[in-house]
Amino acid sequence: xxSARNPAMLQGHGLSVHMNTRGNNTRYNTVCEAxxxxxxxxxxxxxxKLQAGYLFPEIARRRNAHLAENPDAKIISLGIxxxxxxxxxxxxxxxxxxxxxxxxxxxxxxxxxxxxxGALREAVLKTFYSNCPQLSAEDIFVxxxxxCDISRLQxxxxxxxxxxxxxPAYPAYVDTSVMTGQTGLYNSETQQFDNISYLKCCPENxxxxxxxxxxxxxxxxxxxPNNPTGAxxxxxxxxxxxxxxxxxxxxxxxxxxxxIFITDPDCPxxxxxxxxxxxxxxETASFSKFAGFTGVRLGWTxxxxxxxxxxxxxVRQDWNRVMTTCFNGASxxxxxxxxxxxxxxxxxxxxxxxxxxxxxxxxxxDCFDSLGFTTYGGTNAPYVWVSFAGKPSWxxxxxxxxxxxxxxxxxxxxxxxxxxxxxxxAFGHRExxxxxxxxxxxAFGSK
Numbered sequence: 001x002x003s004a005r006n007p008a009m010l011q012g013h014g015l016s017v018h019m020n021t022r023g024n025n026t027r028y029n030t031v032c033e034a035x036x037x038x039x040x041x042x043x044x045x046x047x048x049k050l051q052a053g054y055l056f057p058e059i060a061r062r063r064n065a066h067l068a069e070n071p072d073a074k075i076i077s078l079g080i081x082x083x084x085x086x087x088x089x090x091x092x093x094x095x096x097x098x099x100x101x102x103x104x105x106x107x108x109x110x111x112x113x114x115x116x117x118g119a120l121r122e123a124v125l126k127t128f129y130s131n132c133p134q135l136s137a138e139d140i141f142v143x144x145x146x147x148c149d150i151s152r153l154q155x156x157x158x159x160x161x162x163x164x165x166x167x168p169a170y171p172a173y174v175d176t177s178v179m180t181g182q183t184g185l186y187n188s189e190t191q192q193f194d195n196i197s198y199l200k201c202c203p204e205n206x207x208x209x210x211x212x213x214x215x216x217x218x219x220x221x222x223x224x225p226n227n228p229t230g231a232x233x234x235x236x237x238x239x240x241x242x243x244x245x246x247x248x249x250x251x252x253x254x255x256x257x258x259x260i261f262i263t264d265p266d267c268p269x270x271x272x273x274x275x276x277x278x279x280x281x282x283e284t285a286s287f288s289k290f291a292g293f294t295g296v297r298l299g300w301t302x303x304x305x306x307x308x309x310x311x312x313x314x315v316r317q318d319w320n321r322v323m324t325t326c327f328n329g330a331s332x333x334x335x336x337x338x339x340x341x342x343x344x345x346x347x348x349x350x351x352x353x354x355x356x357x358x359x360x361x362x363x364x365x366d367c368f369d370s371l372g373f374t375t376y377g378g379t380n381a382p383y384v385w386v387s388f389a390g391k392p393s394w395x396x397x398x399x400x401x402x403x404x405x406x407x408x409x410x411x412x413x414x415x416x417x418x419x420x421x422x423x424x425x426a427f428g429h430r431e432x433x434x435x436x437x438x439x440x441x442x443a444f445g446s447k
Contacts, residue, residue, distance in 0.1 A: 046179050055171050059409065073405045076435060078406055078408055078432075081427055090349050094346070099336070120338050128259075134306070143299050146299045150172055154180040161218035161219050163220070164250075165196060192415075197214060223254075225261055227255075233267060234267055242275075253281075278307065279307060281304075303319045361378040367437045394410045394413075397409070403443040408425075
């Protein structure tokens with residue numbers, strides 16, 4: 001077993017090791033040195049720009065190292081945002097029925113439409129966009145999830161566009177921008193990539209960027225409810241965002257992966273609730289957090305026909321070409337589950353799941369509030385954003401893990417503006433959440 005904690009071992013297996021020290025976090029970037037035949041193909045230089053590992057594998061590595069040193073530790077994971085509760089029975093039946101149909105002559109189907117089954121596109125429109133009359137089922141493209149669509153969108157936009165992201169933000173926005181060639185090199189002084197506009201979202205601006213001072217960019221990634229902060233944009237804020245995009249000729253990639261958690265009537269569940277958004281935005285969403293489909297893999301992206309490039313060409317037409325070229329369509333079994341999600345019974349079952357996780361979030365938020373910490377999110381989102389002001393977040397992550405055996409997520413992993421914060425996920429079994437709260441109170445009760 002290779003261990004990044006043992007560089008000598010790595011070197012002994014023909015790997016060169018480069019230390020990358022960032023704040024209090026020392027990582028080892030390994031580069032294979034071929035001991036035999038080498039091809040004539042050069043490595044993609046954009047992949048070489050990426051810094052160390054993706055956030056969540058790094059968290060897993062640290063968790064495993066902690067377990068190796070403390071083999072009797074009972075780890076509770078409130079880090080990665082993976083669902084934990086079973087898929088509701090009514091939705092499982094939809095998956096089962098679709099699978100069983102494949103074993104019959106009349107029910108078998110092979111390749112489907114790359115854009116998704118017509119019935120599911122109609123169902124998604126009716127279920128999630130009933131108050132967006134400017135949209136049609138043809139605007140909805142069913143896929144294997146939002147994260148996959150983000151990568152395909154980057155392929156569609158290409159390497160020459162300029163990009164803005166919220167800071168902090170879901171790491172995939174930045175990493176796919178780097179991999180696509182839209183950025184400069186990593187700047188060790190700013191701890192950010194050159195040629196990306198980072199829109200700071202912090203308590204001082206109510207987690208909404210100062211758009212008046214933000215540079216105009218071609219594409220802006222915006223997530224609400226936000227991962228990781230749990231902040232949810234109001235109608236007035238989204239109106240400002242749409243107006244800013246229209247003024248600058250930008251396209252908003254709106255990530256609505258957690259929209260189902262919104263209960264505040266002043267916070268839209270879709271960007272398309274804002275008049276004119278269909279001319280400046282597309283939206284990606286998923287059944288992952290709606291119905292526990294993190295492993296099933298089913299989502300969609302909405303690309304309105306009204307969305308045009310500067311030349312007047314249809315963005316939807318390009319997206320259709322990308323999907324039909326790079327994707328063979330979502331699993332027909334998964335789409336059977338998606339159809340079940342969109343029935344009245346399926347919608348009720350999804351909301352019961354959401355209620356369960358929202359209760360977890362409320363319990364966790366109350367815990368840290370009672371301990372004297374300042375918290376954000378956790379109301380319209382499954383994440384609680386906890387301030388450990390003045391303390392590096394990777395250090396806090398390690399401190400929490402050492403004292404409580406609970407895995408969280410360091411805010412710095414989401415961007416510079418996340419430093420000093422920890423993200424606590426509400427995705428967990430209730431008994432684990434309650435045990436984690438007991439441990440938190442025991443460890444930090446004398447804060």
